[in-house]
Amino acid sequence: MISAQSGLRQQWNIVSPDADAESVTRLAREVGCPEAIALLLMSRGIVDASTAKTFFNPSLDDLIDPMLMLGMPEAVARIQQAVRGGEPILIYGDYDVDGTTATVLLKTAIERTAAKDRPAVVTYHVPHRLREGYGMQTGVLGTAAASGVRLVISVDTGIRAFAAADEAKALGLDLIVTDHHLPDDVVGVPNAIAVINPAQEGCGYPFKSLCGAGVAFKLAHAILSAAAETEEERSKLRNSLIPSFLKLVAIATIADSVPLEGENRVIVALGLRELRNPVQPGLRALMQVAQIPANRPPTATEVGFRLAPRINAAGRMDIASEVVELFLTRDSERASTLAEKLNRLNDDRRATEAKALEDIETRLVCLRGDDGVFPAECIVFDDPAWHRGVLGILASRIVDRTGRPALVLTHEDGHAHGSGRSIDGFHLLDALTAVHTEGDALFTKFGGHAHAVGFSLPSGSVEALQTRMRTYSSSLLNGALLAPPLECDVELSFHELTSEFFDWLTRCGPFGVGNPEPVFVTRRVTLSADVRLIKERHICLQLFREDEPARFSALGWSRATDWPSRCAEMGLQRGSVVDIAYRLKCATNPQFPGLELELLDINLS
Template identity: 70%
Template sequence: MREAVARIEQAVRGGEPILIYGDYDVDGTTATVLLKTAIERIAPPDRPAQVTYHVPHRIREGYGMQTNVLGLAATSGIRLVISVDTGIRAFAAAEEAKALGLDLIVTDHHLPDDVAGIPEALAVINPSQPGCPYPNKSLCGAAVAFKLSHALLSAHASTQPDPAAAHTRLRTVLLPSFLKLVAIATIADSVPLEGENRAIAWLGLRELRNPVQPGLRALMHVAKLPLDRAPTATEVGFRLAPRINAAGRMDIAGDVVELFLTRDPIRAQTLAEKLDQLNQDRRATEAEALAAIEQELAALRDAFGQFAAECIILDHPDWHRGVLGILASRVVERTNRPALILTHQDGSAHGSGRSIAGFHLLDALTAVHEPAGAPTLFTKFGGHAHAVGLTLASDRLDLFRRRMRGHAALHLTPTVLTPTISCDAEIPFAAITLDLHAWMERLEPFGNSAPEPVFLTRDLTLASPIRFIKERHVCLCLTDGSSASLEALGWSRTTDWPERCSSLSLTQGSRIDVLYRLRVNVYLQRRQLQLELVDLRLAKSDL
């Protein structure tokens, strides 16, 4: 950190142009905004910092730092390049930077290569690198960029005529403002919401109430998030994050950086509406590909409707590279198997993968890349335990499948493949109250490693006929035999509720045990409790 701060300060004092090399997802774009803003804030008013940024195009460039971009940067006079949310495995880029006379600062959170180590750079800021004493190893990329931003702003505050006042303003005004974007990235990148990450999310969500920056305000408006209260982590994860990610998936992620930097409300509204439309396009593209994937998954089931104990690898040349990661997540949800989804372009297969608990996907790719001196497999790959990206020659895809099948045979044990649902408490029907929901709200934010509580209530009765919504979702009216009843909704993201209800022969009067999360529906300013179904089964008395 010390070397990085000193080099950036030197560049700002000398008027050197600086390039921030970002990434195209929520984490990378927000990290770019944070660091650019911080560097510009430490420059003297009469000599603004010369900070530009490069956010790669997902399809034309792919993931990671590209040597040709560094070449263009050097030609334009840039001598300092700072990566955010990328670079920890950019060995070729680091060598190219050195050859071009560029100083490279790497800020990243992804896991380094166990064998090759870390790239040669002026400074590498990554809590996951060997020997780093920083206690939180699970910061997202934007949080690592925030740490560098904090160090820059803190050093700058110490040089002001009234350092104490400058540090007070930093602590009470600037850092809380920065934490809005760090919280969005922390939630969107699904890092564990514990320890420092939890503090970042909690503080940042609080600051998102009634934001002032035009871009963030416009984006929350098109996402239909109220501006009179702080959003929840769920709202950020399912309403804000997809719209930010849509730019990198379907078009140019640089629009996100511009959105969060602009001070023009009209331009902000235009960009926010563009992201909203891109998200609609993404959903349509995803749905089309998912229909084809559903057919392939049906063919993979055995006579008992089960999947083999292996990593599911599917590919198709027409699938859009921008939605591969989402499709992999959908396959994992439907199969409880790790999944890799690939598409083809110019003789190369590009893919994204998602995994299940107990199966480290990056370790799996590392193991099959070059086993026991065999030929290497990937052109490039990276990620972490639960999510990866990769590129390999299309004609090596069958070899990839064979190697992954062998690796999975050793590691996808019955214990790993047995899905489990954790229940936090069993409560009686009478305990399901608005007061209990208020206590649940005090436990927020919920997310990775901080899951929302799941409750069990036994022996409830279906008080009315089952109602299906759009032939995919289900609505149940439940009672314990008293005059009170509650609505329970099941959304068919991971469970085929119509099929499930049919398999249990549920009808009005059936008695069931229910696993659920608490929800509140607000209609005409009236708050009404609902249950969101997690699972259900016949009560013992109905077996």
């Protein structure tokens, strides 16, 4: 493939499981699935029927005991003490999907553990992205202490909040940190009565990739379990409360792009199931404005591209605390009002993003070399006109367009604020750590993980950031990272693409990072008609194989690949014989039901 972002031909890497045909047939027979699905399972390391059946049937029993997490016993005991003593508790959240849903989960759980005649006093603070920025602020802690708060619990933030932790101690506040971001390798973790983060050193929790809401859910699960004293209460916890909580955890897990494997896949699979026709007014109203049908569980794609952007829009464009209110309110009218506001904010976000992308596209054209290839370095763009709320999205778009890691910044009152996104194999937080310590310290604040970071620095230091990132990244970004092979799962014939196969394929989901949607290869297929353009940007091919009756439409969406130019370059026309790499989809147009192919790459046979 000649990729629009790299100018390099992409190779296809078809995963070959270490199994013979007899083993594939045996697994298919024992599981009851098509052999192509058995081959797909083996290509992903699932080689026996027992593991396969667990994979296809995730259950609450697959959730890991939260008490295995370092710091959990101390956190549970301190929260119980606060609830029983009537101490005011502050939950310190964050302004994205992960942080707001985590706030809702923990507030709800703590309140449920209180006695009916003595309700828990739980407030929350969700920072304003523009006025406060990311992370715990000492001023907020001072206000909380003055109001009588004695226990602060962070969610999805705090793992590097060393100054805030010291301030909390000086104010007489007990602090519990729950977070999933990577701790500081040198300093360690903040001084708190408990730090709950599976990524911290010494934590024996076996699954390390929970999102922030996932970690908060673990604390919620632990305190609810501790409060359940009778068999009836334990039954209600298992059969009602935990499944209900998993709805929001699933949304956050998908939105935060953590790997959908292990416990995360269990959380999302169960949570999506519970999202069918929700009764909570806010969630129901949000799904309605996002046009997600209520008669079936939503897909991970619908959550990621319809629900999550509307939730994030509040933090990006306005006040994220309204998301917490949306998910806590029992007033259907208020819920509808808030959901409609999130919908409008998302429209505003899209318009703001589109305007900035026009400028970015112009810059990218200038950045290409004479050979049409982008430099082998991290791209750093800044503009004071760009809205801070969309910087992460803009960085993602640059990565999609160029195949390079990207940092995008804007300026305000002498300070630059930025977000970054990366590619596989280039650890972005390590990169920021390296350039920060290369000479004079660059950042006033930074954090994140391998694929996503946030940071701030003086505006006058942006040029130094560009220079250091260029030097650091160019030494690491090579051909293998910039033009990775297209990972393909199984080579199939058209006759294997049946409705039964698609049903089994759907059960292999939910798909996302760590459990990518399978990519298939079919060779020597023939175009039964000339290439059809869709809106001058996309393409539709009609394909068949000479030895098979099945025919399929294959759609090429021009996001990172200029499909019309690609087809013209290869001279594709009726009768052309090609090899294709694709994903299998169910057609969304009711006039043309059935299965269709989403093209990822195409080569002449």
